[in-house]
Amino acid sequence: MESVRQQKVNKLIQKELAEIFRSNAKTMFNGAFITVTVVRVSPDLGSAKVYVSIMATKDKDAIFKLIESQNYLIRKKLGSVIGKQLRVVPELSFFIDDSLDYAMKIEELLKK
Numbered sequence: 064m065e066s067v068r069q070q071k072v073n074k075l076i077q078k079e080l081a082e083i084f085r086s087n088a089k090t091m092f093n094g095a096f097i098t099v100t101v102v103r104v105s106p107d108l109g110s111a112k113v114y115v116s117i118m119a120t121k122d123k124d125a126i127f128k129l130i131e132s133q134n135y136l137i138r139k140k141l142g143s144v145i146g147k148q149l150r151v152v153p154e155l156s157f158f159i160d161d162s163l164d165y166a167m168k169i170e171e172l173l174k175k
Contacts, residue, residue: 069104072149076111077102079144083137084115091136092129095120100160104153111153114160123159130157 065073077099084097096119103112115130117123130137134155142152 065103066106069106069108072104072108072153073102073111075145075148076104076113076141076153079141080113080137083140083144087140091133092126093120095126097126097130100162108149109151109153110156112156112158114158116160116163127157127159 080102081099084092084099088094088097095117098116098118099113100116101112101114105111115127117126120126134157138152138155141155145152
């Protein structure tokens with residue numbers, strides 16, 4: 064069970080990462096629409112699992128590799144925004160959130 068502090072940090076990181084992805088979509092991510100669906104911070108606030116959903120692109124794997132390759136730059140931008148609120152900016156681990164694709168697939172199957 065997450066503490067109140069973890070929940071607040073999760074929301075803060077999710078909000079700021081979403082803004083980073085939105086503002087840098089054209090320059091860093093080839094115009095892909097990337098949303099941050101879930102952020103889970105470890106109890107010591109040292110690492111964070113970030114689940115992203117990638118839309119408006121044909122090759123999701125290429126965009127995901129682009130996100131992973133720019134992990135350092137994304138963390139640096141995050142640190143410049145939340146550096147005054149957190150002592151240590153957590154290490155970011157990115158994962159693809161395919162729950163929306165799964166839900167659409169189930170919906171298609173139910174329509175048949």
